[in-house]
Amino acid sequence: MIVAALGTLVVQIRRQPGTCNKEGDSIKILAIEKQVPGVTAEQFKPHLKAEAARVWELYQVGVFRELHFRADRSEAVLMLECADVEEARRALDTLPLVREGLIAFDLIPLRPYPGFARLFATDASRASKVNGLYRP
Secondary structure, X not given: OEEEEEOOEEEEEOOOOOOOOOOOOOEEEEEEEEEOOOOXXXXXXXXXXXXXXXXXXXXXXXXXXXXXXXXXXXXXXXXXXXXXXXXXXXXXXXXXXXXXXXXXXXXXXEOOOOOOHHHHOOOOOOOEEEOOXXXX
């Protein structure tokens, strides 16, 4: 268990890179920032350094895996690796901008694309193409 402190806030993070939940799997969570009505750019300024520090801490313990900004507007798009959506929400709630009510996130749980399995399925009734050759 990792304990991360930011100011007077102490949050326990049990994730480390490569760790999994009790079932042995973690899931990816796509977090898309959404605007909070009535918030001005000036309100962000006092919290930006603390925000960057907390984001760094969550990246270091393996909760945040990718961090991006949308190209068409100034909103974050994050990829988290967590046991579930609730764990992702708890991690995001530790961000100073979220705590201050300046930003919010929509969370989307993701699962791996299963379609590639179709490429390797065996079907005795049809030939399969391997390396450009048809083989029974």
